[in-house]
Amino acid sequence: MADMRTIAVTVNECVYRREVETRMTLVDFLRHELDLTGTHVGCEHGVCGACTVLVGGASARACLLLAVQCDGAEVATVESLSDGEKLNPLQQAFQDNHGLQCGFCTPGVLMTLTEFLRDHPDPGEAEVRDALSGNLCRCTGYQAIVAAALDAAKRMREGA
Amino acid sequence: MKPAPFVYHDPRSLSEAIDLLASLDNARVLAGGQSLMPMMNFRYAMPDHLIDLNKIGELAYLHGEGDTLRIGAMTRQRDLEFSAEVGRRCPILHEALDHVGHRQTRNRGTIGGSLCHLDPSAELVNVTALLGGTLHAASKCGKRDIAFAEFAAAYMTTSLEPDELLAGITLPLPGRQYGHAFVEFARRHGDFAIVACSALIGLDRNANIADAAIALSGLGHAPVRPVSIERGLKGQKADVDAFKAAAAEAAKLDATTDAYVTAAYRRHRARVLTYRALKQAAARAMEKANG
Numbered sequence: 001m002a003d004m005r006t007i008a009v010t011v012n013e014c015v016y017r018r019e020v021e022t023r024m025t026l027v028d029f030l031r032h033e034l035d036l037t038g039t040h041v042g043c044e045h046g047v048c049g050a051c052t053v054l055v056g057g058a059s060a061r062a063c064l065l066l067a068v069q070c071d072g073a074e075v076a077t078v079e080s081l082s083d084g085e086k087l088n089p090l091q092q093a094f095q096d097n098h099g100l101q102c103g104f105c106t107p108g109v110l111m112t113l114t115e116f117l118r119d120h121p122d123p124g125e126a127e128v129r130d131a132l133s134g135n136l137c138r139c140t141g142y143q144a145i146v147a148a149a150l151d152a153a154k155r156m157r158e159g160a
Numbered sequence: 161m162k163p164a165p166f167v168y169h170d171p172r173s174l175s176e177a178i179d180l181l182a183s184l185d186n187a188r189v190l191a192g193g194q195s196l197m198p199m200m201n202f203r204y205a206m207p208d209h210l211i212d213l214n215k216i217g218e219l220a221y222l223h224g225e226g227d228t229l230r231i232g233a234m235t236r237q238r239d240l241e242f243s244a245e246v247g248r249r250c251p252i253l254h255e256a257l258d259h260v261g262h263r264q265t266r267n268r269g270t271i272g273g274s275l276c277h278l279d280p281s282a283e284l285v286n287v288t289a290l291l292g293g294t295l296h297a298a299s300k301c302g303k304r305d306i307a308f309a310e311f312a313a314a315y316m317t318t319s320l321e322p323d324e325l326l327a328g329i330t331l332p333l334p335g336r337q338y339g340h341a342f343v344e345f346a347r348r349h350g351d352f353a354i355v356a357c358s359a360l361i362g363l364d365r366n367a368n369i370a371d372a373a374i375a376l377s378g379l380g381h382a383p384v385r386p387v388s389i390e391r392g393l394k395g396q397k398a399d400v401d402a403f404k405a406a407a408a409e410a411a412k413l414d415a416t417t418d419a420y421v422t423a424a425y426r427r428h429r430a431r432v433l434t435y436r437a438l439k440q441a442a443a444r445a446m447e448k449a450n451g
Contacts (some may be wrong), residue, residue, distance in 0.1 A: 001168045022168035022210075025201075044161060045198035046265060058238070065268070068168055069214060111411040112264065119313040133350050135264025 005011075007071035011036065012080040022068045025049040029067035030077060038078040038107050049135035052108035053077050078107035081114065088113065090152040099148030101139035101159045109135045113149050121157055125150065163200040169214045174219060174298060174327060178212055182300040182323045184209040191234060194265045216238050217262030219272070219327060223240050224249055229331045233272025237284070241266060251335055252290070252340035252358060256283040259342070263348045272326045281353040281378040283344070285312075289359045289383035290375035293331045299324040312382030338362045338371075339386045339445030342435040346427050354378050354421055355429035357410075359437035361398065369393045369402070374434060379415040379426050386413060389434075398442040407435035 003022045008015055011034060015152070025044075030036045032052070042050030044063045049060040050099040080132050081088045087095065090113060100106045109132065116131040123131070129142070129151045137145060169184075171177040181187055188207035190196055191214075196394040199205040213219055219234035222243055229250055231240070240246050241257045243414040248350055260274075262284050274284040275295065288295075288308050295306045297320055306319060313319040319328065334340070344356035355378035361369040372393040377383040389409045411431035 002165060005168065021165070023163040023165055025162070025197075028162070044201045046194055047178075049262070049264060052264050053302040061264055063201065064193045064265075066168070066197075066212075068170075069193075069212060116263070118334050130349070131263065133348075134264050144297075 005068050005071070005088050007068055009067065009070045009072075010074045012076060019065075022066065024067045025063050026053070026065040026070055026075070027053075027062035029070075030062065030075075032042070033067075034081055036077055040104055040105070040107055042108075046104070047136070049108040049112065050105050052111045053138050054111055054115060057115070058139050059112050072082065076114075083112060087157040090117065090148075092146045093155060094145075095153035097144050097148035097151055099140070099145045105135055105137045105139075109137065109145060115153070117149070117153050117156060121153060123150070123153055161201050161203060163197075164203055164206040166207050167211045167371070168210050168212065168299065170215050171291040172215050174216055175241075177216060178298055178300050178323070178325065178359050180209070180211050180260065181325060185213070187211055189213060189276075191276070191440060192236065192269040193273075194261065194269040195252050195273060195277040195279070200377055214224055214327075217302040221328075224247070224328055226240065227333050227335075229253075229273040229333055230328060231271055232328045232333065233326045234270050235272075237261075237266040237269045237271065238263070239275070240271060250291075250331065252334075252342055252360070253284075255340065255342040256287045257349070259283050259344055259346070259353065259356070271329065272385075275311075275329065276318055276320070276326050277407055278312060278318055278382065279352055280315065280383075283346075283353070283356060283377075284353065285344070286356050286375050286377040286383045287342070288329065288331065289377075289385060290360065290373055291331045291334070293329050294328055296328045297321075297324040297328065302326075306383055309385075315381040331416045333374075334360050337445065337448055339441040339443065339448060341440035343433050343436045343440070343443070344377075345433060355426055356383075357430070357433035359441040361393075361441040361445045363398060363442070363449055367398060367446065367449065369396050369398050369442070372391075372406075372438070374410070374436065374437070375404075376410060376413065376430055379413055379430060381416075386410060398446070401441070403442070410434035 008017045040050040042048035187209035190212045219232045220233040297304045302354045342358045344353035346353045360373040364370040416425035417423045
């Protein structure tokens with residue numbers, strides 16, 4: 001018999017109530033129960049960072065959290081960033097600086113940087129690289145991601 | 161992959177958690193989930209019951225008490241990383257945390273989880289060995305204090321009994337006059353180290369070494385304190401020759417070969433890192449003596 005629980009999770013400011021198997025990870029909950037497929041499933045063991053979301057404002061691997069652990073929590077995913085079709089300054093900086101190629105790692109990178117730039121509005125390149133050390137990208141070689149992050153920080157400081 | 165089915169328990173108190181642990185078969189305790197969750201996703205670990213400690217507030221604390229630091233098992237690595245008290249009273253813990261995983265994993269990962277997972281080169285395990293920490297286990301039968309030397313039983317295996325969980329840890333703090341250093345070599349920043357070395361050095365009035373402590377990780381199943389090297393440093397002038405001699409001794413310690421790294425390479429790293437750690441710790445001790 002599957003072990004089930006009813007949980008209520010606030011995702012991107014909407015409360016979702018679902019009955020889930022307790023072994024369901026947060027990333028599968030987001031994708032399969034809520035159809036929020038912006039968050040990607042990569043390695044499923046906490047190494048690649050593709051599934052990074054914010055839980056209570058702090059970045060976390062959604063593959064290493066159970067959905068049931070997020071009962072009552074506030075989760076923010078990549079879908080929270082844009083205002084409809086209008087990209088936020090971080091997303092726009094990624095587009096303008098070619099900060100993505102295949103795009104698989106991008107949702108995790110954006111959520112990592114959302115937390116990082118909130119706490120470090122004026123970072124240096126080394127700090128950006130350190131912040132990104134937990135997100136693997138196999139396309140870009142990171143230069144364009146770092147450039148996008150620094151550009152985004154500048155735009156946000158200028159109130160874009 | 162996905163975890164195999166289990167029954168989930170989220171107790172709200174330590175006593176509730178240890179009651180569950182005593183009564184359930186094939187139960188595992190879940191802390192920050194940064195090691196056990198991957199193991200469950202891979203189905204290396206398939207517990208029938210998962211006892212989640214994340215809702216037990218009494219297990220997350222940080223108290224300075226005299227010349228010790230008492231830390232609850234569920235204290236997040238990130239809270240230690242940003243604690244001014246840790247920075248002031250136990251800077252080596254801060255320096256070690258710089259190497260622990262990534263921000264996303266430190267936000268969730270706990271000190272108790274690191275210690276119980278007992279990866280051979282885990283940084284928090286190394287610092288606990290260096291400082292001679294005491295681990296506080298709790299079970300239905302009562303509480304038990306375990307010295308770190310008795311805690312690491314075998315490769316990734318603690319001496320906790322099946323009905324025991326780690327509730328907290330006490331770290332004796334080195335005196336303020338000590339210089340510290342934590343250095344490691346890993347393939348990528350944030351990975352588990354191939355070899356890590358931490359050191360503490362206290363100087364006497366003549367700037368000779370009054371006391372030295374060294375912990376080396378990555379050579380065997382748990383960090384080692386090479387006491388003969390530590391003793392050999394006492395009374396010596398804190399100079400490059402002394403550190404080189406100590407490093408040469410570190411290169412003779414037992415080391416294991418695995419699929420990725422040979423024993424000879426681990427010993428080479430032990431020599432290089434011991435030298436660097438001692439040199440930096442002594443320089444910091446000297447700064448404190450002059451400052």
